[in-house]
Amino acid sequence: xxxxxxxxxxxxxxxxxxxxxxxxxxxxxxxxxxxxxxxxxxxxxxxxxxxxxxxxxxxxxxxxxxxxxxxxxxxxxxxxxxxxxxxxxxxxxxxxxxxxxxxxxxxxxxxxxxxxxxxxxxxxxxxxxxxxxxxxxxxxxxxxxxxxxxxxxxxxxxxxxxxxxxxxxxxxxxxxxxxxxxxxxxxxxxxxxxxxxxxxxxxxxxxxxxxxxxxxxxxxxxxxxxxxxxxxxxxxxxxxxxxxxxxxxxxxxxxxxxxxxxxxxxxxxxxxxxxxxxxxxxxxxxxxxxxxxxxxxxxxxxxxxxxxxxxxxxxxxxxxxxxxxxxxxxxxxxxxxxxxxxxxxxxxxx
Amino acid sequence: xxxxxxxxxxxxxxxxxxxxxxxxxxxxxxxxxxxxxxxxxxxxxxxxxxxxxxxxxxxxxxxxxxxxxxxxxxxxxxxxxxxxxxxxxxxxxxxxxxxxxxxxxxxxxxxxxxxxxxxxxxxxxxxxxxxxxxxxxxxxxxxxxxxxxxxxxxxxxxxxxxxxxxxxxxxxxxxxxxxxxxxxxxxxxxxxxxxxxxxxxxxxxxxxxxxxxxxxxxxxxxxxxxxxxxxxxxxxxxxxxxxxxxxxxxxxxxxxxxxxxxxxxxxxxxxxxxxxxxx
Numbered sequence: 064x065x066x067x068x069x070x071x072x073x074x075x076x077x078x079x080x081x082x083x084x085x086x087x088x089x090x091x092x093x094x095x096x097x098x099x100x101x102x103x104x105x106x107x108x109x110x111x112x113x114x115x116x117x118x119x120x121x122x123x124x125x126x127x128x129x130x131x132x133x134x135x136x137x138x139x140x141x142x143x144x145x146x147x148x149x150x151x152x153x154x155x156x157x158x159x160x161x162x163x164x165x166x167x168x169x170x171x172x173x174x175x176x177x178x179x180x181x182x183x184x185x186x187x188x189x190x191x192x193x194x195x196x197x198x199x200x201x202x203x204x205x206x207x208x209x210x211x212x213x214x215x216x217x218x219x220x221x222x223x224x225x226x227x228x229x230x231x232x233x234x235x236x237x238x239x240x241x242x243x244x245x246x247x248x249x250x251x252x253x254x255x256x257x258x259x260x261x262x263x264x265x266x267x268x269x270x271x272x273x274x275x276x277x278x279x280x281x282x283x284x285x286x287x288x289x290x291x292x293x294x295x296x297x298x299x300x301x302x303x304x305x306x307x308x309x310x311x312x313x314x315x316x317x318x319x320x321x322x323x324x325x326x327x328x329x330x331x332x333x334x335x336x337x338x339x340x341x342x343x344x345x346x347x348x349x350x351x352x353x354x355x356x357x358x359x360x361x362x363x364x365x366x367x368x369x370x371x372x373x374x375x376x377x378x379x380x381x382x383x384x385x386x387x388x389x390x391x392x393x394x395x396x397x398x399x400x401x402x403x404x405x406x407x408x409x410x411x412x413x
Numbered sequence: 414x415x416x417x418x419x420x421x422x423x424x425x426x427x428x429x430x431x432x433x434x435x436x437x438x439x440x441x442x443x444x445x446x447x448x449x450x451x452x453x454x455x456x457x458x459x460x461x462x463x464x465x466x467x468x469x470x471x472x473x474x475x476x477x478x479x480x481x482x483x484x485x486x487x488x489x490x491x492x493x494x495x496x497x498x499x500x501x502x503x504x505x506x507x508x509x510x511x512x513x514x515x516x517x518x519x520x521x522x523x524x525x526x527x528x529x530x531x532x533x534x535x536x537x538x539x540x541x542x543x544x545x546x547x548x549x550x551x552x553x554x555x556x557x558x559x560x561x562x563x564x565x566x567x568x569x570x571x572x573x574x575x576x577x578x579x580x581x582x583x584x585x586x587x588x589x590x591x592x593x594x595x596x597x598x599x600x601x602x603x604x605x606x607x608x609x610x611x612x613x614x615x616x617x618x619x620x621x622x623x624x625x626x627x628x629x630x631x632x633x634x635x636x637x638x639x640x641x642x643x644x645x646x647x648x649x650x651x652x653x654x655x656x657x658x659x660x661x662x663x664x665x666x667x668x669x670x671x672x673x674x675x676x677x678x679x680x681x682x683x684x685x686x687x688x689x690x691x692x
Contacts, residue, residue, distance in 0.1 A: 114586050135592040147587035151605045160601075161591040208591070 064125050064215040064248050065090045066111060071120035073106050073272075080106040082272035084120070088265075093242045093249045095263035095280075097256060099295070103272035104252045108218050111250065113137045124215060135164075137216075140209030140247075144221040146201045148193040154180070154204050155189040161212040179207040182241060199230045206238070210245060217242070217249040223258060235262050256296050260284065268292055285410070290331060290403030293396055299336045299360065301396070302370040306332045308397070315365050318345035320393055326406050333396035336360065339372035342389020352382050361386070451475070451661040458657040474661040481658070482647040483636050484665060491640040494629075495622040498560045502618045503611060505564045510573035511599050515585055525574075532567040540628060547632055558632045559640075563622065569614045576610040577603055609683070616677050623670055641666045 066088040073081040081103040088094045096104040109115040111122060113134030122130045129137055148157050158179055162172035180186040183203040193201055202222060209217055219238065223231045239262040242249045253259050259266050260280040268275045268283065268291075276288040287293035293301045306313040311324035313332060337358075347363035358373045361380055372388065380386060397406040450458050451474055453467040478484065512518070513525045543562040552558035580603055588598045604611065626642040633639045645662045648655040674681065 112590060114589065134586075134589045135594075139590065141587070141590045143583055143587060145581075145583065147581070147583040149584060149587075149602055149606075151602075160588075160593070164592040164594075164597065212592070 065123075066216055066248060066250070067121075067123040067126070068107070068111070069121040069123065071107070071110065071122065072118045073103070073110060073115065074118050080272050081110070081117070084269075084272070084274055086267060086274060086277065088248065088250060090125075090248055091246050092264040093239065093251060093262060095259035095266045096250060096252045096269065097254070097259040097266050097295075098269035098275075099254060101271075102269040104254075104269050105220055106272075107269070108141075108220055108250060108252050111216070112139055112141050112218050114141075138212075138214055139216045139218055140212065140214035141218045142202075142205045142209050142220065142222045144224055146193075146205040146225075148201055148204055148208070150193050152192070153189065154185060154191050154193070154196070157193070157204055158189075158207045158211050161208065165212060175211055176207075179211045182210070182244065183207045183237070197230075198226050199234055202226065202234055203237070206241060210241070210247070214247060217245075217247045219249065219251045221252055221254070223253070223255075231258070238262060257298065260296070268295060270295075287333075287396065287405065289405055290333065290398040293333050293398070293405075297335055297337075299371050299373070301333045301335050302365070302368070303331045303333050303398070304366045304368045304370060305400070306330060306366060313395070313397075316345050316347065320390070320395055322395070322397060323407050326397055329400055330406060331398040331400055331403075333398060334370070334390060335394070336371045336373040338391045338394050339374065339388050340391050341374065341378060341387065343387050344389040346385050346387045349380055349382050349384055349386050352380050447660045447663050450657055451664045453657045455655060455657050458660070471657070474657055475665070478648075478658055478661045478665060482644040482662070484641065484644055484662075486637060487639055487641045487644045488669075490638060491623060491642075494556060494559055494640060495619050497556070498563060498622045499615050499619045501560065502564045502566065502569065503615050506566065506569045506573050506614055507599070507604060507611065509565070509570045510577050511595075511603060513570065514574045514577035515582075515598075515603070516595065528565075529567050529571055531565075532571075536627075540631065543628075544631055553632055554634050554638050555632075556638070559629050559638075563625070563628065566618070569618065573607065573610055573614060576607045580606050609680070612677075612680055613683070616673075616681055620670055620673070624666075 066086075068084050068086040071081055071084040071086075072079070084103075084107060096107060098104045106115060110117050113129070113132060113136075117130065120130075121128055124137070149160065152160065155176055158176045159172050162175060167175070176189075177186065180189060183206050185200060185203045185207060188196060188200060188204075193204070196204065202225075205222070206219075222238070223234055226234055235258055238249075238251070251259070251263060260283075263280060265278065266280050266283050267277045270291050276283055276292045278286075283292060284296050287296065290303065294303070304315065306315065306329070308322055308326045308328060308330050310327075311321055312319050313322050313330075314320075315332070345365075347365065349361050349363055350369070351362045353360040353362075354376060355373075357376055359376050359378075359380060361372050361374055362369055363372070363386070364370065374380060392410065394410055395407075398404065399406055449466060452470045452472065453464075453474075454469075454471055457464060457467050509528070513521065513528075539562075547553060547558045547562060550558075552561075584602055585598060588602055593601070624642065625640075626645075629640045630643045630646065633643065645659055645666065648658040648662060
């Protein structure tokens, strides 16, 4: 089912949590709502669920206005950050609860419960109480409970944030698998860019209640629409260096790089740490080296700004020694210094 | 060094126990006096200076009690009233606590504090107004006349609301998503999760109703509606007071409650202690 948000606004008194959001979420896709804390992503999710009422704007499910429809009648499944399982009920009772509320016949409810339990691999835990389950198992039960009523949309509110790193990796693959198997339109809220990039079909990046960019993950990483998007995606984050653009050129220390001729004046040049490689374009003095395993993070100064670069660990780099670097594909993003808007055109890809 | 530290420690323990024993004896004394007096003759029971033990243990006092007043009927009445009153009070308390903890409505805080403020009104003051209301409704000398005015308690509502507020609000949202109505959420989620508190309230209300004296005495006239505690009035008239029989009657009245307490004492203590901490 397609979900459409039309000019959606939510304010809490003086604070605008969601600011005129227009968004279309494709049928059957796994879409990630990404952004830092307080960006309005969870509020947006709760408005889609019906648990929060928008101040203005519309929510459409397959073109039908559901803005005024109460949560219980929207046909959605929601997985909460802390799972919100009923502690006094067994796993089976938890999964069956939505069906019992909908007065589904006991035999059918039981069959559907078993089907979901098998899908999320908790069919051997049905008689246990939530307190007897691990975080990952609780998460699976919460997903089963959300899916058992065959929702038109599945909403996940930071579902992995309470899990340890290893389990998080496992569960995000599981969520991807379950979503593919069921084909349910899924909206996944997260503040973890790696999580969003790894499993979603499309990312919607938000900041202060406003959508910054909406596209598939790789595109958002390679072609950020503005400085915020560029800085938010990628770990370590993109370096931003102030440069002067004149006659189609910018200067980084002593080196010159060509840029679009229509860009001039003081702008911000964005270079990803992983875009640096050993080469002969610019020579810098290494200030520090941090070994990270496969890569090493080196710090140096470009145009009086500290900059990080990721270099393959096989190269011996020493702090205090000079190093010659190059920028892969001359991939330098240029942003307006004031508004953060992207100035240069998209790069060409092979 | 060790010895020096040990002595004040032992002394402290000694003082603590002495204080606790003194407190326990103070609490036990009236009960002990009641039981001993129940076996005395009338003369022994009113003798000055008082005597502790009867010369002859007058078990016949208990037979006299049952012969004088219809205690069997009173016992049945008290059981009926305490049971119905407890069931209804729990329903009223659960519903009010749910409204004050989970539901959103205009003036929620104001109404809650208004409810709480009823705890500051002395019972004696309420009795007059309640009596007028009950008599206007034609409920004098009826079970509903005894039961209904005692159903809403600010204290129990406050206590259960505190428990309800410990239930994570996210469960309410989850239940809404799961297609659960407020009514179902209350009985399927909130109540099972707060069953200890509800059990405590039930026990306390049952004991209070069982022991209530003034209100049942005021609104009942006929023996077939009176309760155990009012039966004690039979041994007290303008001319004289049969203290020994009164005490024997009191033993009969409290005996079921002592058994009740011994069965549920863990739950009563836990409930009251937890309620106190959270309150």
